[in-house]
Amino acid sequence: MSTHRLLLVDGSSYLYRAFHAMPDLRNAQGFPTGAIQGMVNMMRRARTELDADHIACIFDAKGKTFREEMYPEYKANRSSMPEDLALQIESIHQVVRALGWPVLVVPGIEADDVIGTLAKQAKAANWEVLISTGDKDLAQLVEPGISLINTMTEERLDTAGVLNKFGVPPERIVDYLSIMGDAVDNVPGVPKAGPKTAVKWLNEFGTLDELMQRSIEVKGVVGENLRASLEWLPKARELLTVKIDCDLNEHLIGLHELHAKPEDKETLRELFTQFGFKSLLRDLDRHNPSSGKPKDLTLKQEAGQATETAPASTMPAGDLFGFVADTPQEIIERQYSCVTTQADFELWLDKINQAELTCVDTETTGLEALRVDLVGISLAVTPGVACYIPLAHTTNEDQLDKSYVLEKLKPWLESAQHKKLGQNLKYDIHIFGNCGIQLRGVEHDTLLQSYVLESHRSHDMDSMALRHLGEKTISYEEVCGKGVHQITFDQVNLETATAYAAEDADITLRLHHAMYPAIAADEKLLKIYKDIEMPAMHALAVMERNGILIDVHKLASQGQIVGQRLLELEKQIHELAGQPFNIQSPKQIGEILFGKLELPVVKKTPSGAPSTDEEVLQKLAENYPLPARILDYRSLAKLQSTYIEKLPRMVNPKTGRVHTSYSQAVAVTGRLASSDPNLQNIPVRTEEGRKIREAFIAKPNSVMVSADYSQIELRIMAHIAEDESLLKAFAAGEDIHKATAAEMFHVSLDQVTSEQRRYAKVINFGLIYGMSAFGLAGNLGIERSAAQQYIDTYFARYPGVADYMAKTRVLAKERGYVETVFGRRLWLPEIRSANGMRRQGAERAAINAPMQGTAADLIKLAMIAVQSWIEQNNLETSMLLQVHDELVLEVPQHELDLVKEHLPHLMTNVAQLKVPLLVEVGVGMNWEEAH
Missing domain, CATH: 1.10.150.20 (5' to 3' exonuclease, C-terminal subdomain)
Known part of the structure; x- marks a missing residue:
């Protein structure tokens, strides 16, 4: 075993991660502090989990390096560092030093080259080297004794790991990068040659030099591109090669100067006070960084990838990559169990019946909530303790009877007194609904908590776990695979399924503990969460389950008309162009418009070719007939493929209706998003688009009712201004x-x-x-x-x-x-x-967001009010759709007068603004007629 371990952190990679992962934190003086706090937590985590006796954090210095002198366009397309991040750089250097890290910023030498030089020096001294980075370029440094780790994903790469990840060994990484080019650093490669091509060529020819010598053997357009790049490729390789022989002596950098130091508590106390890091101040005296003695590594080799067994993070909850919670996170010992006996099941049944709050999650055979089957259920009532109850795995392993489990769980699942928590519980509501169970007692949803706290961030559980808990969770792809080789969850063995599913329930519970206190402490956020988002989830689940009838015969008739119109347009387009061509091909459109017809170039694509996007065609259509006809063709073709042909295939065979899915946590403004199918974007300004709406019909003895807020955003503008x-x-x-x-x-x-x-x-x-x-x-x-x-x-x-x-x-x-x-x-x-x-x-x-967001809040409140009124009065009326400022309902004829009377009142009284709200109600046999 090596006598020393050197841990080299790519500080430039870390600080950008910290800046983009953290919310916009500021101290009392308004100075940005998010990246600083993110760096504190990332650097502490690195020391805790990647224990080493010698450490260094390397940053890029200001100014040019030899690469800019060799190639002035190097990194020319990089946007300048965000102003708020630039303001924090000096403070980041200060705080990293105070954390006990030697900080290296070498003028004229890029951080990668400093890392490369130190890594090779340490290897020559028989030290073990670990490089912490997210930069794929540094994979070229890997060899026995030098490995990479990405602390964001916990991916660790040794030589076999590099080969497994990239398809080429470390010594061929520079050749691989040279072929592809590096868009981030503005280093061109061979045009049209991506990762697959680079791997294919290097496996066939061995090296870049051999490939260049035998370039005549490469056929097709990409071969022509290769031969056109022969003069450039050696320079690309030089630019992308990490230097390992930089002269660092004049900067007094020697390996033994990089020993790990204890934290400077007094300096940290001053800095944390200056930056307003209250939770870090509280935790300062408790925090005990590693002693600097190398530890043994337990490496599990799988497909050439090694992962380090390390202690759980002791960071304050949420401090690592996102919202800052005030309570330090305890070290969580995970206790996950697979429930396959009645005795174990009865124990968990007793736990959840006594618990104040239980996290519940389902595993299924797919993603379409109304079409998939339940495979298993996971539960958690305390952090770190969770179970998975498999019900329908096809792996020939012992499982409890599905009917028995659901019968026993049904009273608890349908009890409003037993509070439930989940991540995207609307999905689970449908899954239990498929089993004849109405999930009640839905108290909290971490997806919606994240959305209310940080609408601009990612709200999937994996991202939130990293951001708020500093935890890398098991991904679905790790369990089920990807692409054509992906299996369904019922085919996963119980040991793997339990690790994944129980973790889901446990992490969701812990995320609730990390996020909800911040919502509860803010009266406004609590109102949004409790009075709008949570009850809106119930209304949306009902709407999704209701679905809507479509007239497939009307769509088929419309399809014939649109198909004929497309043929006519195609003929006109070819006549205007003077030749036939593929109207769906941007390249061929460009050749006709700008090559043959020599129309003015409005803008270019990133590759330098004239753009033919919709904005360009609309501009050209003002003066030229061909672009106008192409736009007409594109619009009709999209209508045909997206709605006329697709909608009949989306009818659920069990219900005979189409069921859209509404996403609450997508748009920053609070607006809902409809998908599979998207019923919010049917074009209504064209006759063909309006014809599509005519195919959405009411069931027999019922009518469609549309209720629409009139000029809602202008009214909100008047109220706010x-x-x-x-x-x-x-x-x-x-x-x-x-x-x-x-x-x-x-x-x-x-x-x-x-x-x-x-x-x-x-x-x-x-x-x-x-x-x-x-x-x-x-x-x-x-x-x-x-x-x-x-x-x-x-x-x-x-x-x-x-x-x-x-x-x-x-x-x-x-x-x-x-x-x-x-x-x-x-x-x-x-x-x-x-x-x-x-x-x-x-x-x-x-300027616009408060108006659009308030309109989104109002329509959600309207949905809640209308659905509540329907349920309280036990009506047969069903709410079917929400489209921007409009609600669409299916109303039996005998309830029509009642609905028409109450609907405007319900919708206009959800809020009192300084201007009156106005709701217009329409009635018809189909959606278009009602609208």
Whole structure:
């Protein structure tokens, strides 16, 4: 065994991870501190779990290196470091030093080259070397005695691991990277040659040199690209090769100077106080970093990948990669059991009946909630202790009878008094519903907790576990595989299934303990969570289960019409082009438009080719007929494939209805997202799109009812901005666009022309979306100066709106988020970006988000109110769809008058704004007719 172990941390990789993983934390003076806190936790974790007697954290220095001198375009396309991160760099260096780490920043030498040089020096001295990084380029350094570890994923790579991961051994990594190129560092490779091609070539030819010598043997376009790159590839290889012979002597860096030091408690106390790290201050005296003595490693070799057995993290809960909880996280000893006997099952039944809160999770045969079968159930009542009850595995292992377990569990599952917790419980509600069980007592959902706390972050359990607990969880792919080789969960053996499923329940429970206190401590967030998101989940589950009828014969008839229209358009397009071509091929469209017809190039793709995206075609369509016809073709083709052909195949054979799925935790603004099928994006501005809605029909003796909030975002704007003129117009029930036109054009209401009203409507909606004079000019087809004059006139007539927008920009930058009327936080990660375009985009979002978010809150409250009213009155009416500001219901004829009477009242009274809410109700035999 080596007498020393050297741990080299890629500090530049770490600090970007810390910055992007943490929320926008700031101290009392407003100084950004998120990356600093993330670094504290990551560096402590590295010392705790990757124990070494010699350590170093290496950062990139400012200024150019030999690579920029050799190739001026090196890293030229990298965006500048975010301003908030740049402000924290010096403090990060200070705090890492105080944590006992030697910090290396060598002018003129990249961090990778410092790491490479030190690693090879240590190997020559017979030291063991561990490099902690997320940078794939450093895989070229791996050899016996030098390995990589990615602490974010706990992936550890030795020589066999590199081969398994990349398909080539460490000594061929530079050749592999040279072929592919490195987009991050702006080092081109062979065009169109990706990882698979690089591996194929190196396995066939052995080395890059041999490949270049025999390039004539490579056929096709990629072979031509290879031969065109022969002069460049040696330089690419030089740029991508990590130097291992840098002269570090003048910087007084020797291996023995890199010994691990104890933490400097006093300096850390000063820094933690300065940065406002309360939980870290409390934990400071308790924290005991490693002694610096190398420990033995227990390595489990599987497919060339080694993983280190290490103690659990002792970080404060949530401090590692996200929201900061105040309570230190205890070391959790995991006790997971597989319940296969009645005696064990009875013990767990007793546990959950006595527990105040139980986490419940289901494992199934797939993802379509209404079509899959239950495979097993996992439970957890205390952190670290969980079980998995297998019910339908096909592995010929002993399991309890499914009917017996469900019969015994049903009273508890349907008990409102026994509180349940889960991650995305709406899914589990459906799974138990498939088994004839109505899940009640749904108290908490960690998916929604994360969404309420950090709407802009990822809310899957794996991401949250890393962010809040510092835990790397078992992924579904690790258990079931990927792609065509993926198996269903019922085919997984019970030992593996238990490790995965019990962990799900345990981690979910621990996430609840980490996140919920922050929600409970904030009155606004608690209201969003308890009064909107949780009850909305119930309403959405009911809607999804209700489904909607479609007329497949009407769709088939529509398909024939659209198909004929597509053939006609294809003929017109080919005639305009002067030749036949594949209309679905962007490349061929580009050749026709910009090669043959020589139309003006509007913009280019990243590869330099003229773009043919929708924005470009719309611009060209203003002056040329061919792009206009191509747009028509694309629109119809999408309608045909997405709805006309697909919807009949999505009818559930058990219910005869189509069941969309609503996602609550997707849009930052709180809006819902519909999928499989997406029923929120059916185009309604075209006749063909409206025909699709005609295929959504009511069952016999029932009708469709549509209830739509009228001009909801403009009303919310009037409420938030408190502009007197807007408030007065809405209070008087005036046509708001007509009223705006009257104000802007200085005429009476009865003198407003249709053209003036159209202008006012574009301006009303445009400004609440942050539209600039440039955008307004394009929408109205006028000069930019005229558009600016309209905007100036608008703000002069509605000063409250101008004041709101100005204040919102300032407040958003100060806090990093804006709020809806109800207190939902809408995070704006780019609001302080050094990139002007991104910052301006965030500023526009800051203006619109409170309105869009408040509208989303209102429609959720409306859904809750309507569903509650239906249940309280035991009605046969069903709520089917929510589309933006509209609810769609299926109403029996004998309940129609009652619904029409109560629906507007229910929806307009969910909140009291400074302007009246207005709901318009329509009735018809199909959705289009009702709308």
